[in-house]
Amino acid sequence: MIDNIKPKEATSIINSLIGGVVPKIGVQHITVGRSEEINAVVAALEDVKNGHSMVKFWIGDFGSGKSFMLHLLNTVALKQKFVVANADFTPDNRLYSNDGKGVALYSAIMDNVSIQTKPEGGALPTLLEKWIEQIVTKTAEENKISLTDIRNEQYLNLIQNNIMKTINEITDVGGFDFGMVVMKYYEGYIKDDEQLRRNALKWLKGEYRTKTEAKQDLGVREVINDLNYYDMLKNFCKLFVSMGYSGFMVNLDEAINLYKISTSVMREKNYEKILTIYNDCFQGKVANLFFNFAGTKEVLENERRGLFSYNALKSRLLTNKFETAEIRDFAQPVIRLMPLDHNEIFVLLKKLKAIFDYNYKTEISINDNEINQFMEELFNKPGASEFLTPREVIRDFLNILNIIRQNPAVDKNKLFGELEISDERPNEVSLDSIEEL
Numbered sequence: 001m002i003d004n005i006k007p008k009e010a011t012s013i014i015n016s017l018i019g020g021v022v023p024k025i026g027v028q029h030i031t032v033g034r035s036e037e038i039n040a041v042v043a044a045l046e047d048v049k050n051g052h053s054m055v056k057f058w059i060g061d062f063g064s065g066k067s068f069m070l071h072l073l074n075t076v077a078l079k080q081k082f083v084v085a086n087a088d089f090t091p092d093n094r095l096y097s098n099d100g101k102g103v104a105l106y107s108a109i110m111d112n113v114s115i116q117t118k119p120e121g122g123a124l125p126t127l128l129e130k131w132i133e134q135i136v137t138k139t140a141e142e143n144k145i146s147l148t149d150i151r152n153e154q155y156l157n158l159i160q161n162n163i164m165k166t167i168n169e170i171t172d173v174g175g176f177d178f179g180m181v182v183m184k185y186y187e188g189y190i191k192d193d194e195q196l197r198r199n200a201l202k203w204l205k206g207e208y209r210t211k212t213e214a215k216q217d218l219g220v221r222e223v224i225n226d227l228n229y230y231d232m233l234k235n236f237c238k239l240f241v242s243m244g245y246s247g248f249m250v251n252l253d254e255a256i257n258l259y260k261i262s263t264s265v266m267r268e269k270n271y272e273k274i275l276t277i278y279n280d281c282f283q284g285k286v287a288n289l290f291f292n293f294a295g296t297k298e299v300l301e302n303e304r305r306g307l308f309s310y311n312a313l314k315s316r317l318l319t320n321k322f323e324t325a326e327i328r329d330f331a332q333p334v335i336r337l338m339p340l341d342h343n344e345i346f347v348l349l350k351k352l353k354a355i356f357d358y359n360y361k362t363e364i365s366i367n368d369n370e371i372n373q374f375m376e377e378l379f380n381k382p383g384a385s386e387f388l389t390p391r392e393v394i395r396d397f398l399n400i401l402n403i404i405r406q407n408p409a410v411d412k413n414k415l416f417g418e419l420e421i422s423d424e425r426p427n428e429v430s431l432d433s434i435e436e437l
C-alpha cells in the first residue's frame with residue numbers, strides 16, 4: 001500500500017505523529033483527501049515559476065490539517081525545484097516589531113531553508129557554495145583560467161569583483177552589504193578560514209545584533225534588522241532564481257500568535273506587514289515569491305483581533321461569494337480546509353498501519369474490520385463531533401498499535417473501549433477578554 005517510502009521517512013512519520021506534530025519529511029505518503037488543494041498549488045507554482053508571485057491563507061479549525069498542508073506544499077514545491085523555508089509565528093517571532101522579534105522570524109526562516117537534496121532544512125550554506133561555484137566557473141571561462149588555478153588566492157579579487165557585480169545586478173535594497181558578506185564567505189572558503197565563513201553566515205541569517213560587532217568581524221556597515229529583513233528575503237529570492245531555482249516559497253504557521261498580540265497598535269502593524277507582502281506579490285512588485293500563512297477561522301474572521309479587523313486586508317480576503325461546500329474556488333487567496341470525512345480517515349489509518357509495520361519490521365494483527373471498529377468506538381463517543389480532530393484520531397490509533405506491538409496478547413476490544421475524547425483546542429475565544437494595553 002505504501003510505495004517507495006524510505007526508512008528515514010517512515011520513522012519520521014511515526015515518531016512525529018505519536019508526538020502530535022507533523023513530520024518534516026514523508027508527508028506525501030500519508031496524504032488523503034487533498035487532491036484538489038494540491039492541484040491548485042501545482043498550478044500556482046507554475047505561475048510563480050513564470051515570474052508571478054503569490055500569497056495563500058490556509059484556514060481551518062484546530063487539528064484540521066493546516067500544518068500538514070504546509071508540509072505537503074513543501075514536498076510539492078521541492079519537487080518543482082523551489083527553495084522552501086518554514087517558520088512558526090511565536091510570541092518572539094513576528095512580522096513587525098521594534099525589539100528584534102521581526103528579525104528573529106527572519107532568522108528562523110533562514111535556518112529552515114530547504115532544497116530537494118536537503119529537505120529537512122539547513123541548506124543555506126549549500127546554496128551559497130553552489131552559487132559561488134557558478135561564479136567561479138563563469139569567471140574561469142571568461143578569463144581563460146583553469147578551474148584548478150582560479151581557486152588560488154591570487155585570483156581572489158577577480159572572483160570577489162564578479163560576486164559583487166552579480167549581486168548588484170540582482171538586488172535592490174541592501175545589495176552592497178549583502179555582496180560584501182558573500183565576498184567574505186568566499187574568502188573564508190578559499191583561505192580555509194572557518195571562522196570567517198561562520199561570521200558571514202551569521203550575518204546572512206540575521207544573527208548580528210549590533211553594527212559595531214558586524215563591522216569588526218566583516219567590515220560591513222549594516223546588519224539585518226526588524227526594518228530591512230523583508231528586503232533581504234526578496235534579495236535571496238532573486239539570488240535563488242539566478243542560480244536556476246524556480247522561486248522561493250516561505251511558509252508561516254501558527255498565525256494565532258499574531259492574533260494573540262495584546263496591543264492593538266502592534267497587532268495592526270503586523271497585519272500591515274501582511275498587507276505589504278500581499279500587495280507586493282499581487283501587484284507584480286516582486287517575482288518568483290510564494291508566501292503561505294496558516295491560521296484558524298478565528299484568526300481570519302474575528303472583527304476585533306483577526307485579519308478582518310484590518311479593513312484593507314478584510315476587503316482582499318473575503319471569500320468568493322459564489323463558493324459553497326460543494327463548489328470550491330481554489331484560485332482565491334483564502335483556502336478553507338474542510339475536515340476529512342470518515343472514508344478518508346479510514347484510508348489514512350490503513351496507510352499508517354502499513355508504515356508502522358514497515359518501520360518496526362512487524363505485522364500488527366489489525367484488519368480492516370477492526371480499523372472500522374476503532375473508528376466507530378471513537379466517533380460515537382460523547383463530544384466526538386465537537387472536539388475530535390484528525391490529530392487525536394491518528395495519535396490514539398498509533399498508540400494502540402504500539403501497545404499491541406509490545407503486548408501481542410492484549411485484548412483489542414478492551415483497548416478500543418478505553419478510548420476517550422478530550423478538547424485539545426486552545427482557548428482562543430477568551431482572548432477577546434484580554435484588556436487592550
